[in-house]
Amino acid sequence: MLSEKSTATVRATLPAVGAAIGDITELFYEKLFEAHPELLRDLFNRGNQAAGLQKQALAGSIAAFATHLLAHPDTRPDVMLHRIAHKHASLGVTREQYPVVRTHLFAAIAEVLGEAVTPEVAEAWDEVYWLMANALAALEDRLYAGARVAAGDVWREWTVSGRAEETADCASFRLTPADGAPAPEFKPGQYVSVQVALADGARQIRQYSLTNAPGSPQLAITVKRVHGPAAQGPDGEVSNHLHAHVHPGDRLRVSVPYGDLVLQDSGAPLLLASAGIGCTPMLSMLDHLAHTGHTAPVTVVHADRSPADHALRTEHRALAGKLADCEALFWYEEAPEAGDRAGRVDLSDVPLAPGTRAYLCGPLPFMRATREQLLAKGVAAADIHYEVFGPDLWLATA
Known part of the structure; x- marks a missing residue:
């Protein structure tokens, strides 16, 4: 997959990139959100950004992908790629967004590593990026096609048909398609994204696992309200909104079901x-x-x-x-x-x-x-x- 020339360069520079990847990803998100504030407002999880969790996950995935290319040049880390692709599809990510990410990621790499980023180094890591980005985009296209939706067009309006308080901090919601169409097919273990409009105008998104079996005319989710320090900042935004403001008869914007942790009907223990x-x-x-x-x-x-x-x-x-x-x-x-x-x-x-x-x-x-x-x-x-x-x-x- 990775060319021989780039393999040698990536192998030689991976220790330096790996050591700086935390700084690179932090600067990348700063640059991305400065240029596209709507992404932080309406796509990325503001709580995870504030806590640095998304930065850690991105750094880990880039390092793991590059390491896999060097150790197994004829294969891809498909488990990791499928997990990311399912999350992207549940958010409505499209292949047109990957060049935007590339622009700000490479600007961050150049700024953090400085003169170490020679044209040869930039070319090699550009090849790594596009191998990963194109693989993800292809997987996401297949996920959209499998759900019979256009790329990125994953959202539907759902009516809350029931609510139950499970514990002091957990509430269950039953959802029925607002347009009367059948509920989408899904596999046991998958989740949906839920997007809510918050008081400051942001439309934040979170994922919640489905709790009912496939084949039901409804979907069911159970939401745990986030407490503690996170609830004082962005982390608890959506869960607290759902607990405080969403009741039977209200509508929610919900994605097509996705997720790669699915039960295999193999008959195994x-x-x-x-x-x-x-x-x-x-x-x-x-x-x-x-x-x-x-x-x-x-x-x-x-x-x-x-x-x-x-x-x-x-x-x-x-x-x-x-x-x-x-x-x-x-x-x-x-x-x-x-x-x-x-x-x-x-x-x-x-x-x-x-x-x-x-x-x-x-x-x-x-x-x-x-x-x-x-x-x-x-x-x-x-x-x-x-x-x-x-x-x-x-x-x-x-």
Whole structure:
């Protein structure tokens, strides 16, 4: 994929670029938003920008892509690319935006690295950029075509047909197409983007996993309200808006469903592990398994602060109970009830059938710890799949 000439140059300069990538991405976003303030207002997550999370994710993806090209020149890091492409498609990103990104990214590289960016270095890293950008654009085009929408045209108006308070900080919303058309098809585990108009005129977007099984005339999402320091700034903008202002009869602007953490209908034994609001895609998977009559063993694992904080706890256990061979194990740090487990997830005494496929969703420390336990129990690395809410920092913190 990468030319021999560029390979040599990228190999020689990757340490310098890697060491400066944090500064490069920070300056890139400054330049991008100065030239295009509408992108920060209406496309990018202002909370993630304020916290520096998006910068970390971009830095990690660029470094990982370049490293992969050097180590495996005839292949692409498709898992990473598919994850990014699904997120881009849910936001309505189009290939016309990639030249804009390239302009400001390379301006940042030149400013940070100075004279080290010779024409040869710029040409080599330009090749890296366009290999990644064109691969993403092609994947996104296929995702749009698969959803039968024009590139970027992912938004529809939906009516809130129901709302339920699940916990003190979690509310569920049922959504019905406002135009009366059928709900779009989706796969268990996928999410939608929700765009809301805020008081300052911004139209901020967040992603929420679907909790119901495919085939329903409605969509269902559960939203956790962000508290703490983040709620004093941009991080909690959309969740707090939904909790405070959105009720049955209101309308929401919602995207076509996307997401690459999808349940494979292989008939294999499964482990569905979640923590906190990460239970939401697992509810969709369990609902789907119950509807399709899955008979292989399923192990459901969930961790939360307390039973009162466990959103959809009753539904979580009830759906597990509908399966022919399913064990549901809930860990709570506080006030566990009869049949629950205390503390953090410990899989040492949890039997798993050979060939188990695992799906993880929750905070990154939980998923890393659970993955390590699964590998120690003999689950193949290729059979462990995960979903991160927000920017994917797995690569950035590896």
